[in-house]
Amino acid sequence: MSTITVPAQVPSVADDCEQLRKAFSGWGTNEGLIISILAHRNAAQRKHIRETYAETHGEDLLKSLDKELSQDFERIVLLWTLDPSERDALLANEATKRWTSSNQVLVEIACTRSSQELLLARQAYHTRFKKSLEEDVAYHTTGDFRKVKTLRNCVDVDLSKRNLWFYPACILPGEEVSVLIGILLVDILQLLLPLVSSYRYEGDEVNMTLAKSEAKILHQKISEKAYNDDDIIRVLATRSKAQINATLNQYKNEFGNDINKDLKTDPKDEFLAVLRATVKCLTYPEKYFEKVLRLAINKLGTDEGALTRVVATRAEVDMKAIKGEYHKRNSVPLDRAIAKDTNGDYEDMLLALIGHEDA
């Protein structure tokens, strides 16, 4: 399902390194040459190139790229060149530092990777950041937020006010604002922590009795608007993907709606958005990524961060399926949409990675 094209006759690793070195040398940088090599090598080949480059030139290829390139093009080349597990570790680490907008990145990494891939990302996190991913995620649930949590369980806070997340200061006095923000963060983090710590069973056995009983539990909690209930989090964070799929099918059969429809009572509620992303990532990753791309491209001023992340992380995984979904949903092929919205080397690199013919 990879969209990159690797030439039938791949040059030797030494040649690739030599060419890359050439692309960096002299006045200016030969971006086209960089793309023609790196965008057309698979993960194992890129890893080999990076190792050989370091041995030959005494410098990490990523450092050379960092010196030569800039902006969006630099970002996609660097992310792409990284080993998938290192890339995930880096993206996750960035996400732990900027909560508001990047919860979904953690959901993506926790829920669309295989158990083994998530584990490798956690190992790469150790190596690179000298601590654990769950440590950094959990750390954000400390201090003031804790008090707020107790408060929320005791006081009857109107949860429909969750959408104040986006503009609390305009509406409420300081105290109440921080309470509401705290509640949101705690909700989200209590979902994210077990998600990133999970090591799901990956067999396709399904327990139908359990699927029925848990579908009922989910429906009951959702009817009560107890969206952050521990049972909802437990099912989504610990059950195998096959089991969750069976449970959500039961949910639909028994109660009529897709669960995500029932989780959309308030489109501005950030916690519900994270919950829906979790469901989508676990059950239809290609649809989830199609939507991320759609929103990134249709945005007034493209969201290059999201576009780059999805292309770099999915090109070798399920980009073919994502392209299919994109075309169906937007009546325009993904490559044409990207070409319209981006330009220069950045555009060329994106198109090469999603398998555009001329790239």
Place this chain on the structure above:
Amino acid sequence: MSTITVPAQVPSVADDCEQLRKAFSGWGTNEGLIISILAHRNAAQRKHIRETYAETHGEDLLKSLDKELSQDFERIVLLWTLDPSERDALLANEATKRWTSSNQVLVEIACTRSSQELLLARQAYHTRFKKSLEEDVAYHTTGDFRKVKTLRNCVDVDLSKRNLWFYPACILPGEEVSVLIGILLVDILQLLLPLVSSYRYEGDEVNMTLAKSEAKILHQKISEKAYNDDDIIRVLATRSKAQINATLNQYKNEFGNDINKDLKTDPKDEFLAVLRATVKCLTYPEKYFEKVLRLAINKLGTDEGALTRVVATRAEVDMKAIKGEYHKRNSVPLDRAIAKDTNGDYEDMLLALIGHEDA
């Protein structure tokens, strides 16, 4: 630090299998022969024996052993013969089914194993039970217990009543009893779930600023008797062992007591006991295991379950250190204590595993 003795000249695997088969055949079983082989082979050798035995005799060695042996001797031979990760998976699975007495087994497995060993146990759990360990641990936090949890956060429940755990029915009417039991279970499970899901960083780097600030947080929560506070759980469940050690040293320097002393305000409180076990397993595993052995042996009617578990799981890890601790703390060598309390083949097997000279 292993206490088993492997002969300088190990017979071939085929010979070992042949001898084992001989021990099972005819009238009666030759237990001495079984001990002389299995108790004197390391994990890799036992694994090899098990594989070859299955190939040669078309039956899992464990099944043959199960047919021939019984009671405590059977249990220790079976546990010992299992691969360490399979053994941990089995012990953990048993523990998820019998909560009251076996929370400590989950703490042991989560906190005294290396990150890699815990991971291998989680993988073995997938293979053997077709689901994940965290799934089974989390599942116990459902249903009625949830309601109770909300209640506990809102109602000012007297936490000193936690020791009613052991004899609630004698003191309180039904309703209150189930509330108290529920509170305890939820507390304990909310600690166990992140512990078994952890994949700790294992480097020895220590952040002293963090150690100081987290020691202060721990002390504050403990002073408030907020033992189940999320911060306490977060620090113990996610920080590296080196970092936790630094934090607890700071705690002692700054506030005068070992943290476990401050966690002993009520010796009958089951949650505090689990918390102390967690601290001990993370920082002084050999002292933790010494105490488990001491209590198992000194009990009126030896606790064979605990004795067997500790010997089978630690013989190849740190039994030498545990023996040292035991002798120091009890003024009697562990082998003499075991010989006094047990007998027959069970005694012989235990003594062989802890490296008793004649065994």
